[in-house]
Amino acid sequence: MRTFLDCIPCFVRQALEAARFAGSEVSAHEYLLRETLGLAARMDLSQSPPAMGQIIHRRLRELTGVADPYRAVKQRFNRLVQSLLPDLRRGIRGSPDPLGAAVRLAIAGNVIDLGVCANLSDVELYVAIEQGRREPLLGNLEEFPQAVAAAERILYLADNAGEIFLDRLLIEQLPTGRVTLAVRGGPILNDATREDAEAAGLAAMVEIIDNGSDAPGTILSDCNETFRERFAAADLIVAKGQGNFETLSDVPAPLWFLFKAKCPIIADYAGQKLGAHVVMRSQAPPCTRALAASLLAADESRAIESDS
């Protein structure tokens, strides 16, 4: 998904919120805000919105000298969601459709997105999880169990800390031995890193890799070789959250996007209503390598034709 003009005022708001989040020095808030305005004035809009988020948060970390301004809040949400796990797991086990129940919770947890709501309270989180258990899921839920059952190599792209404990509940419902979990390569906003995945006890369940990138999404060209190989080899990729949708929506791969549509532009782009809890098969051609190879071949032959 490219950057829409409506994303720009939102970048500016997010930069101010992020600067305030990282410290109380007003001159630093003003500096980051002016930097962001200058960057946005010259931004290449063909990039996905998380490309700008990556730049803003790099500047924020440089400016504050704090490597991970969101560390404390990530730990807070990890603790909060951890305390809910026994109850939530009982709910899944007692459900006539455990996979569906786990999907619902994993998407409900996507409310923990401090880029969208910088001051999410404990109560708002509890309410969101409770509502998420009953919220209708839009998209292609009915096809998801079959896709999971048929997949040999599942790559699960995590989104946020806290939320990753609910991802764990979903991963518990996926076939053992087939899942690799990918987290961000470094601190960015409140996105989950290896530390959060380990806090959620996932290291004992699945292989954890990091994507080598500090973008709040998955910009393939910015990811490391290991991640790209796993991405290309996967026959099912669960991509959690808006950032992964924004960066991967046009990538031809066997992607399933699971997210809460918190932004009207993203909701519109996904063909869903604002606030929807979405389980969506990628609209980009799903058959990755064969199709990509044939598209590349076609492109090359066209290039040769136009050169000759």
Add this chain to the structure above:
Amino acid sequence: MRTFLDCIPCFVRQALEAARFAGSEVSAHEYLLRETLGLAARMDLSQSPPAMGQIIHRRLRELTGVADPYRAVKQRFNRLVQSLLPDLRRGIRGSPDPLGAAVRLAIAGNVIDLGVCANLSDVELYVAIEQGRREPLLGNLEEFPQAVAAAERILYLADNAGEIFLDRLLIEQLPTGRVTLAVRGGPILNDATREDAEAAGLAAMVEIIDNGSDAPGTILSDCNETFRERFAAADLIVAKGQGNFETLSDVPAPLWFLFKAKCPIIADYAGQKLGAHVVMRSQAPPCTRALAASLLAADESRAIESDS
């Protein structure tokens, strides 16, 4: 009032809304947005927020080649409110407190602010006016009738088109022969100009002057000589709307601000809650000229002391 950091994302949003309002060409939207980002990156924050609004809308008019992009919508709101006048006037005449009832309506009309809400519907306006009749007025309403009765030279600073018909109802309650109405010097957003004041039939009731400025507020240094003389000579100045509050809140003058607090930053600065209908005596020292002269004299003597 200076520009707060929170005003900046709002400028960016307003620029995009204004560009879309003025035409459907996406390249023009992008151009104005990028221009605004560049300007905001370098903005002097000691200026009041309407100084930026003035620049954005000048650029918009240059870019579209349309001298008054909001003309049609101003006429629409003029017609809408005009159609309500007979009923509303009957309400005022039947009220035990006609001045208070007229103040309520004049403030209710301040909802017609396309800088805050670009797509105000007819129904939203009707509801706002109906609610405004019952809305408690915060500030210093109890002192207002006395101030009006004591004033010899009342200067009434209009805000928006449409709203100016409700200003007319309030002006009907002010002492005959003592009121001068001031409008903007040129088209800016949906602010009232001479054309709107005349459409509201005000030319037959009061003297109308324009302030010579195309700012969405009253930036005194940008106003013409006639306006500034009337401003200095007035012993009561009714300043309608947020823009006039933002630009005049720190000016020592016998100002009364009447507005609906639609922005959290302005509400906070005025010490009121968001959404409040406000009748507020200026917090800046009210005794204009004498005080200004003594402050100037004190400044000069301090300057002389520090020079010597």
